[in-house]
Amino acid sequence: MSVLTSRPVLRWALPAGLVAVVLGGGALVTTMQASADVRLPPRSAAQLLVDVQTARLEGVSGTVVERADLGLIALPPGIGGGAAGSSGIDLASLISGSNTMRVWYSGKDKARVALIRSNGESDIVHNGTDTWLWNSRDNTATHYQESDKDARPHPEAAPSGLPADLPKTPQEAADRVLAALDPTTVVTTDSNALVAKHKAYQLVLRPRDTASLVAEVRIAIDGDAHVPIQLQVFAKGDPNKAAFEIGFTQVSFKRPDDGVFAFNPPPGAKVTEGSDKAGADKAGAPGGTRELKPGNVTKPAGPAAEPKSTVIGKGWTAVLVTRLPQDANAPRDDRAAAMQGLLGRLPQVHGAFGTGRVLSAKLFTVLLLDDGRVLVGAVNQDALISAASNPAAALK
Amino acid sequence: MSAVELRARPSTRFFRSELWLIFGRRRNWVGMAVLAAVPVLLIIAVKVSPPGGGGGPDFVNQITQNGVFAALAALTLELPLFLPVAVASISADSIAGEANLGTLRYLLAVPVDRVRLLVVKFAAIAVFALAATLLVAGVGALLGLAVFGGGPLVTLSGTTLPFWAGVGRLVLVCGYLTVCLTAMGAIGMFVSTLTEQPIGATIATLVLTVGSEILDAIPQLAVIHRYLPTHYWLAYTDLLRDPVSYDQVVPGLWSATAYILIFGAAAWARFAGRDVTS
Numbered sequence: 001m002s003v004l005t006s007r008p009v010l011r012w013a014l015p016a017g018l019v020a021v022v023l024g025g026g027a028l029v030t031t032m033q034a035s036a037d038v039r040l041p042p043r044s045a046a047q048l049l050v051d052v053q054t055a056r057l058e059g060v061s062g063t064v065v066e067r068a069d070l071g072l073i074a075l076p077p078g079i080g081g082g083a084a085g086s087s088g089i090d091l092a093s094l095i096s097g098s099n100t101m102r103v104w105y106s107g108k109d110k111a112r113v114a115l116i117r118s119n120g121e122s123d124i125v126h127n128g129t130d131t132w133l134w135n136s137r138d139n140t141a142t143h144y145q146e147s148d149k150d151a152r153p154h155p156e157a158a159p160s161g162l163p164a165d166l167p168k169t170p171q172e173a174a175d176r177v178l179a180a181l182d183p184t185t186v187v188t189t190d191s192n193a194l195v196a197k198h199k200a201y202q203l204v205l206r207p208r209d210t211a212s213l214v215a216e217v218r219i220a221i222d223g224d225a226h227v228p229i230q231l232q233v234f235a236k237g238d239p240n241k242a243a244f245e246i247g248f249t250q251v252s253f254k255r256p257d258d259g260v261f262a263f264n265p266p267p268g269a270k271v272t273e274g275s276d277k278a279g280a281d282k283a284g285a286p287g288g289t290r291e292l293k294p295g296n297v298t299k300p301a302g303p304a305a306e307p308k309s310t311v312i313g314k315g316w317t318a319v320l321v322t323r324l325p326q327d328a329n330a331p332r333d334d335r336a337a338a339m340q341g342l343l344g345r346l347p348q349v350h351g352a353f354g355t356g357r358v359l360s361a362k363l364f365t366v367l368l369l370d371d372g373r374v375l376v377g378a379v380n381q382d383a384l385i386s387a388a389s390n391p392a393a394a395l396k
Numbered sequence: 397m398s399a400v401e402l403r404a405r406p407s408t409r410f411f412r413s414e415l416w417l418i419f420g421r422r423r424n425w426v427g428m429a430v431l432a433a434v435p436v437l438l439i440i441a442v443k444v445s446p447p448g449g450g451g452g453p454d455f456v457n458q459i460t461q462n463g464v465f466a467a468l469a470a471l472t473l474e475l476p477l478f479l480p481v482a483v484a485s486i487s488a489d490s491i492a493g494e495a496n497l498g499t500l501r502y503l504l505a506v507p508v509d510r511v512r513l514l515v516v517k518f519a520a521i522a523v524f525a526l527a528a529t530l531l532v533a534g535v536g537a538l539l540g541l542a543v544f545g546g547g548p549l550v551t552l553s554g555t556t557l558p559f560w561a562g563v564g565r566l567v568l569v570c571g572y573l574t575v576c577l578t579a580m581g582a583i584g585m586f587v588s589t590l591t592e593q594p595i596g597a598t599i600a601t602l603v604l605t606v607g608s609e610i611l612d613a614i615p616q617l618a619v620i621h622r623y624l625p626t627h628y629w630l631a632y633t634d635l636l637r638d639p640v641s642y643d644q645v646v647p648g649l650w651s652a653t654a655y656i657l658i659f660g661a662a663a664w665a666r667f668a669g670r671d672v673t674s
Contacts, residue, residue: 008669015662134554266550268461
């Protein structure tokens with residue numbers, strides 16, 4: 001005490017020390033995790049693929065975080081989330097920012113995904129033949145019942161009548177996947193990692209085509225359960241930080257309690273019965289983020305020109321050319337108008353294909369042509385422009 | 397009854413007088429009346445024009461189903477500003493208020509050990525944080541139940557909890573928010589040792605709190621978000637999920653503990669060595 005009385009400055013050592021302990025403690029945990037013992041029996045890429053296929057999954061419960069850092073400007077909330085109100089997923093948060101989900105899985109007929117928002121939640125609960133969609137924001141529950149005759153047979157329950165060329169063993173399937181990937185992709189393994197406190201193997205896919213914006217894709221596979229628990233996509237020129245990643249931050253492979261799959265619509269909620277087809281449709285494309293596949297483009301309502309799409313190039317540098325549905329172009333409300341304003345700020349390009357605007361992100365580039373055509377690819381702007389000059393891109 | 401005997405027995409007299417200072421002052425009554433007015437206004441508003449699905453925060457839509465939600469909605473509305481204002485003014489007043497009135501030197505001349513003074517002041521701040529939270533929640537819950545009636549509590553996950561389990565969740569929420577606000581009170585108490593102007597300390601504490609909330613809303617600063625004192629405050633909604641998620645609540649409690657320890661120690665470092673002239 002006498003030292004402290006004569007030199008009061010020394011007292012500040014206590015709060016300063018506490019700050020150091022708190023910050024240093026956090027850093028220490030990170031370092032310890034980075035240098036933790038992640039030794040696992042060595043496995044080749046083919047062996048890992050076999051492991052993944054033969055894994056018997058009892059159940060999973062955990063938290064999944066999706067993070068995107070695509071180098072795009074963060075959009076103000078409300079813009080870009082076309083269906084945010086109804087489904088709870090904001091499209092804007094998928095391309096910049098992060099989403100947190102809690103997932104539970106117990107066998108084929110019990111699964112639940114909860115999308116966490118700061119003061120709400122959207123759930124998809126599947127239990128037996130019932131599927132419920134719940135949204136706390138508008139207090140709605142939608143019920144889909146799968147009738148028994150529509151019930152999809154379990155893959156292992158239909159061993160007969162398969163085409164002869166289907167792989168017989170997981171080993172064969174793994175070999176075929178690797179063979180199919182080989183012309184475009186280098187498949188290797190990397191040093192093991194620690195994901196969600198689980199030791200994990202790392203499978204690395206690297207495009208052979210150097211024009212691709214994707215530098216590599218890393219898939220972490222749990223060392224014990226042999227289940228993929230993290231996927232990271234690294235952009236060219238930024239090898240330290242994943243441009244997109246989705247993975248567990250906390251995971252347990254114990255079978256979750258059956259209680260988490262029980263869902264009864266709460267009193268006061270708006271309950272709608274949906275047809276099974278629409279259910280599968282909606283569950284497959286949450287938030288209207290339905291992938292545009294070639295030949296599978298939804299027709300717009302009305303007499304607009306029939307949209308077509310085509311793919312130019314192959315593998316990692318393939319460019320998708322499609323036509324936006326016309327009704328999506330018409331400004332309907334303030335949000336669409338704001339979107340138009342944002343598009344107007346994108347850099348403009350001219351060429352034989354006409355004029356258009358370019359949206360460049362770390363992993364992909366989008367070329368929006370003024371005539372309504374859209375080109376998307378994991379390539380840079382020049383490659384997109386040359387694809388746009390390709391006669392096949394005219395969509396005629 | 398000698399003086400020696402009196403010293404040996406730890407007395408709660410100082411703590412009781414401190415609580416009386418906080419809860420007996422008329423200005424604090426007015427402050428608490430403002431806190432209690434928010435759930436009252438909210439319930440009147442919902443009763444007059446029930447929210448028609450969608451729009452407001454998720455809790456407000458539920459009030460007409462279960463009055464307990466009025467408590468949660470009121471806490472949600474008051475958490476960004478009203479509750480921090482209340483705790484900031486009380487905690488900033490703790491040392492600077494005594495110094496400003498000129499009573500600090502008499503208090504130390506009693507004599508009260510400076511460490512004990514800080515501990516008692518901090519304990520009183522914690523009690524006030526609890527009282528403020530319970531006041532908002534209590535007024536909201538009781539009036540909500542009286543106007544809209546009770547019932548099972550609908551969690552954010554869409555499942556229903558029995559009435560008393562729902563009340564239990566509300567108590568957990570109050571407990572968590574009390575810890576969060578107490579951490580803010582520790583910052584306020586430290587600021588209070590720096591000055592003799594309680595109003596200055598109040599404003600400084602509020603600037604820190606609101607500034608932290610603003611920084612927390614800027615996505616480009618995501619790197620520092622988890623170090624901000626208010627970052628985990630909204631995690632109380634995780635207590636209303638089914639099953640309860642502790643992914644944010646547990647770090648929130650650690651963060652609050654760290655802030656209490658660091659700013660409590662800083663307040664001691666400043667106050668124990670300071671010349672008290674007023």
